[in-house]
Amino acid sequence: MSDMKPSVAFIGLGIMGRHMAGHIFAAGHSLRIYNRSPGSAQALRGRGAVLCDSAGAAAAEADIVITMVGLPSDVDGIYLGAGGIVEAARAGAVLIDMTTSSPSLAVRIAAAAAARGLSALDAPVSGGEFGARDARLSIMVGGDAGALERVMPVLRLMGSTITHMGEAGAGQHAKLANQTVIAGTMLGIAEGLAYAGRVGLDLEKMLAVLGGGVANGALLAALGPKMIAGDFTAGFFIEHFVKDMGLAHAEAAARGLPLPGLESARSQYAKLMSGGAARDGTQALLKAYAAPPKAEL
Incomplete structure (x- = not known):
């Protein structure tokens, strides 16, 4: 990543994700967004975020890729499916799944990412809509400590408590x-x-x-x-x-x-x-x- 603010892709703009992505955009990061229901993305699009037609397309030109979706099956599909985030992301990108998901899936994503020269963190959050709105989420992180350090300034835009819990999957646990x-x-x-x-x-x-x-x-x-x-x-x-x-x-x-x-x-x-x-x-x-x-x- 350069000295400029890293570009961010944010996938999943639901009750919490829309606030989280909004904080990142307000801090001056270029933002690429994708949401399964495009209507939820219109507010950020209206402010200048780039609306993409798939998670992979959003990830392809971002330094940091953040996901906040619903189910482990959603996470599996957007990361490991054909044309998904792991396949589309550029070398050196850091992938951050903030969905509450399966620890074993987090381990699989980290391994697949590493094989492509990427870093993956599982970083689920606690705090609900109010925590997301007020940027006071508690963020629990599993994965490489060096990758966490690189993305810490972006995580601080969303959370007030950020804790490295251990290796891949530890954040989900x-x-x-x-x-x-x-x-x-x-x-x-x-x-x-x-x-x-x-x-x-x-x-x-x-x-x-x-x-x-x-x-x-x-x-x-x-x-x-x-x-x-x-x-x-x-x-x-x-x-x-x-x-x-x-x-x-x-x-x-x-x-x-x-x-x-x-x-x-x-x-x-x-x-x-x-x-x-x-x-x-x-x-x-x-x-x-x-x-x-x-x-x-």
Whole structure:
């Protein structure tokens, strides 16, 4: 990379990606973009970003390629498929997948990239839409430390906490541990509020009590008010959270580690998904406890 700001390709302009790409563009980097639904790319295109017709085309002329898509199958396709990022990227480019995905897939992408003279980092994030909007994401990175150092100025445009977790795949493992913590926390918040509501307590007062004690935390502060207001607009889709919990379950099971709290949360969220709430935000977990109580015998 030259002394000039490196050119960036950003693939995936959803709820979080559009904010992340916007910070990079605002900092003066030339930006090539691709999104499966072109409508989501129009705002950045209107500001001067170059809209490309495929992920490979976006990557072909970029020093840094960043992806923020939905599923591991999406990651596999855009990186390792014919005409994809690994095949199209120019020598010396750094590829950064910020999707929550499979650790083993991250290892495969890193190996394929290295074979072509590229560097690949898995760098999933935590912080949701608000963290992306405010450039305060926590970014967990797996891969070569030297490659991370080269792209650190760009990562700092999106996140306030950037941590090198180890070799390829380690960033994804860290994110799955993060999602396991979130799963248990969301379960506790929803069940506590459901209990308080069922026994007739004022939920606004209950939130104040929780926020003033050791139960306080970022999830409670951000999503507790939305829960009691019945605002289930997504900052992070239930369907994506269920995907993340499934990945964490598979990785833990492969190592003989039972995670009953994770499984309880995954079961509740899966029921909500099957009931049509896949695109609700994760705070919609409260709906799982909304059924009227059974009459006493």
